[in-house]
Amino acid sequence: MTDSLLGLDEPVQPTRGGDAYRVLARKYRPQTFQALIGQEAMVRTLENAIRRDRIAHAFLLTGVRGVGKTSTARLIAKALNCIGPDGNGGPSIDPCGVCEPCRAIAEGRHIDVIEMDAASHTGIDDIREIIEASRYAAVSARYKVYIIDEVHMLSKAAFNGLLKTLEEPPGHVKFLFATTEVNKVPVTVLSRCQRFDLRRIPAERLAAHFAAVCEAEGVTAEPEALALIARAAEGSARDGLSILDQAIAHADLEGGGVKAPAVREMLGLSDRSAVRDLLALLLGGDAPGALAALRRQYDYGVDSQGVLRALLEAVHGVTLVKVGTAEDPAQPAEERDAYREWAEKLSFPLLHRLWQLLLKGHDEVARAALPIETAEMALLRVVHARSLPDPGELARHLSEGRSDQPPVAAAPSEMPSTRAAASAQSALPQAAVPVAPVQPASDPSQEPETFAALVALLENHGQHLLAVRLAHGARVVSYAPPEIVFSGARPIAADTLAETVAALRGITGAVWKLSLLDAPGEPTLKEAADAAAEADRQAVLATPLVEAALAAFPDAELIDWPKKRNNA
Structure with missing residues (x-):
């Protein structure tokens, strides 16, 4: 596969004593939109905009490092200013790459395409120069293009100074902003730009791209080694090419190529x-x-x-x-x-x-x-x-x-x-598999005949607190073991019902069903016991002997008396 098929720069191999070696990240920088891998959605939008002549005056390109923000900005500048091989062409999503504007932009020497690094030009004075120069028409290109890299580094004053020109620029001016931290760009700037979020490049796409680069460089590489490099790149083509460059230099000079163990050792990855x-x-x-x-x-x-x-x-x-x-x-x-x-x-x-x-x-x-x-x-x-x-x-x-x-x-x-x-x-x-406990067979003789007997059964099996809660708070609407309906007018806590079901299941072996119904229900066991005790007391007070004693001693009180009923 040749470099022209890759849609990349023609690699120029330096001779001894000639030009310095160009690293792969620079040599294989995309020169066409087709070579810009992993950003198909953005390319489709730009293609439709150019064909319909609906080109925005400002673009904001954001994404992680090495996904093609600056390369995309240069490609847009070439697409807008390409004149074709015959010199009569217009804006195109497929710049020819041979006309003078295309070659000058690719080499970074076009007078109407100005690149500025906002990390080193952060002040209002730098923006003021752009504002003053934007008033003048392009010298030789169709559009005067300003590419501002790491735009989030501009100062607050610089952003404010750029706002008016960014909102209503001259017709011949286009702004292209690139940033890795879009959250630091003021919303007043974001609202004036057409934003493109460049995605991380999938690892499999990076591995395929690295394989093509290795073929163009005449280097053999194991697929696993390229996969390791693609994973280490974390979606960044530039990072991956830098690692690949290092791996090629690390490879055996005897023609062994790029091997996975060597890459793993170079990256310090655990086996x-x-x-x-x-x-x-x-x-x-x-x-x-x-x-x-x-x-x-x-x-x-x-x-x-x-x-x-x-x-x-x-x-x-x-x-x-x-x-x-x-x-x-x-x-x-x-x-x-x-x-x-x-x-x-x-x-x-x-x-x-x-x-x-x-x-x-x-x-x-x-x-x-x-x-x-x-x-x-x-x-x-x-x-x-x-x-x-x-x-x-x-x-x-x-x-x-x-x-x-x-x-x-x-x-x-x-x-x-x-x-x-x-x-x-x-x-x-092995995965933990829940094992249902072996439940004893249901014995009808263990099912209490009355609700009072049920509470007593719980008390006898050590469920004292549960028995007290039921005796003091449960109003029974219907009792038909193993089903009990309680009154919802005085609701019982859900955890009390759940504990009762679990306790009765463990005692009787049957599956009990407890529910609530909006009905008054019978008095609670505590209320019934108190009512019975009061009735006994009134009966004792009504006896002739007690009435005579109270008449003789008006300050006397009935403290205790023989119980005639078992209210347990």
């Missing part, structure tokens, strides 16, 4: 197979093995925070596979297979808990005075946390009043590993 082995040891509960694996990575020069970050990426990858997202084509096959197998055996609660533990450890290592020791403690916390019961299952046991222990992770099973030696030792726990 991904070693990360998978470490994750398998953690899930298998092998604390000594996990600490030894961490120390090996540390001895190789990988910082402890990087190991935890790699573990977080692995857990995230397994979770994405379990959710069912599309596979990453840049991912190694053995890693894809390992993630798929883990996703089948690990539950979502276990993955989420693992993520939280590793994330906490990562934050602790970031601010720790002893990073490697803190990382070891974080891994030990992960190892020992695997034996704890699932919080959701534990809460379910408590709400149902079950005394059996909630299930924990099952015994580990053999897990995937990329190394034969580690494969025999790597282990993974």
